[in-house]
Amino acid sequence: MAMKSAARAFLQQHGHTSLVSLGCGPELNRLDNHLLLLTALKLTYYVGVDCVPAITVQVPDCFHDRGKMVALLQNYYQGDPLRFRDLIKVFPSTWVEELGGVQGAVVICQRVWPGCRWERLIASMNPRLVLQEDLHGCERQQLREHGYVRTWLKIRTYGLEPFRPWRIFPGERNLILWRRKDFDGEEVQNSRGRLLWRFCERFIG
Numbered sequence: 105m106a107m108k109s110a111a112r113a114f115l116q117q118h119g120h121t122s123l124v125s126l127g128c129g130p131e132l133n134r135l136d137n138h139l140l141l142l143t144a145l146k147l148t149y150y151v152g153v154d155c156v157p158a159i160t161v162q163v164p165d166c167f168h169d170r171g172k173m174v175a176l177l178q179n180y181y182q183g184d185p186l187r188f189r190d191l192i193k194v195f196p197s198t199w200v201e202e203l204g205g206v207q208g209a210v211v212i213c214q215r216v217w218p219g220c221r222w223e224r225l226i227a228s229m230n231p232r233l234v235l236q237e238d239l240h241g242c243e244r245q246q247l248r249e250h251g252y253v254r255t256w257l258k259i260r261t262y263g264l265e266p267f268r269p270w271r272i273f274p275g276e277r278n279l280i281l282w283r284r285k286d287f288d289g290e291e292v293q294n295s296r297g298r299l300l301w302r303f304c305e306r307f308i309g
Contacts, residue, residue, distance in 0.1 A: 110195060110198075111151075111153055111195035111198045111202075111203060111206075112202070112203060112206055114151070114193060114195070115151065115203065115206035115207060115208060116206055116207070118148070118149055119206050119207030119208050119209070119229070120207050120209055121147050121148040121149060121209060122147060122148065122149040122150070122151045122193075122207075122208055122209055122210075123138060123141060123142045123145075123147050123149070123150050123151065123208070123209065123210040123211075123212065124151045124153065124208035124210070124211050124212065124229070124231075125138065125150070125151065125152045125153065125211075125212040125214065126153055126200045126203075126211060126212065126213055126216075126222065126225075126226075127153070127154055127155075127200055127213065127214070127215070127216060127217070127220070128152035128153060128154050128159060128194075128212075128214065129154055129156065129159075129214075129215065130154070130156045130158060130159060130160065131159070131160050131161065132152055132159065132160070132161035132166050132192070132194070133165075133166050134166070134167070134168050134214075134237075134267070135150070135166045135167055135173075136167050136168050136169055136172075136173055136265060137235060137237065137262075137264045137265060137267065137279070138150065138212055138235070139167070139173055139176060139177070139188075140176070140262050140263055140264060141210050141233060141235065141262055141264075142210070143176060143180045144261075144262050145209060145210060145232065145233075147209055147210065148191060149191050149192075149193055150188070150191060150192045150193070151192075151193050151194075151195070151208070152192070152193070152194040152195070153194075153195045153198050153200060153203065154195075154196060154198065154200075155196075155197065155198065155199050155200075156196055156197075157196055157197055158196050159194040159195075159196045161189070161192055161194070163185075163186065163188060163189045163192075164177075164185075168265075169265075200220075200222060200225065201222075201225060203225065203229070204224075204225050204228045204229075205228050205229075206228075206229060207229055207230060208229040208230075208231050209231060209232055210231050210232060210233045210234070210235070211226050211229055211231040211233075211234045211235070212234075212235050212236075212237070213226075213234065213235070213236045213237070213245055214236075214237045214238055215237070215238040215242055216236070216242045216243045216244075216245070217242070217243060218241070218242065218243050219243060220243050221243065221245070222245055223245050223246060223247055223249075223250055224250070226245060226247065226250070227247065227250035227251060227252075230284070231284065232283065232284050232287040233258070233281060233282065233283055233284070233287070234247060234252060234281070234282040234283075235264075235279065235280075235281050235282075236279060236280040236281075236282075237267040237278065237279045238267055238268060238278060238279075239278055239279070239280065240278065244280065247282045251284060251285050251286075252282040252283065252284055252285065253282065253283060253285055254280060254281070254282055255281050255282065255283045256281075258281055258283060259277070259279075259281050264277075264279065264281065266278055266279065267279045
């Protein structure tokens, strides 16, 4: 079966419980924030898709903070952290643009090449959250017109860490987290500064 067909078939069956990394590259790495989202939303599969001929991953070397992530895996998989490796599914030789219409509970865009506009594709996957990391020199996806709003509170809720921030920009996170408008906005509603957060969500993209 061609990788394109294999990726589509897998996500059609398991996309609702999968975190999908689009354009993941030849080696899965710095998956810390991805694992935080996967475990917080109680997902099952980590799916990597890229047009490269091969995709590799080494657990726990794929994490920046190995100790913290291994402890998280120990807890999530009830003492069997290596089970995570068995639930990683990679699909090399697959163009991201070929996956329109399949489902993904969370979508990751890490180091997106300039000129890659995947907004319509991402929206067609109907993810609850979209995480963009490593923004410098890369293409930022603008999802506001596709039913998503930027969320800052959920970055705090899930404990996401800055992704290689530039020291010349104090406080920079080098990531953007989008949430689908109908997904779980209680953090904003219950926040003391909800008017400010609603303003930011409405106008800052």
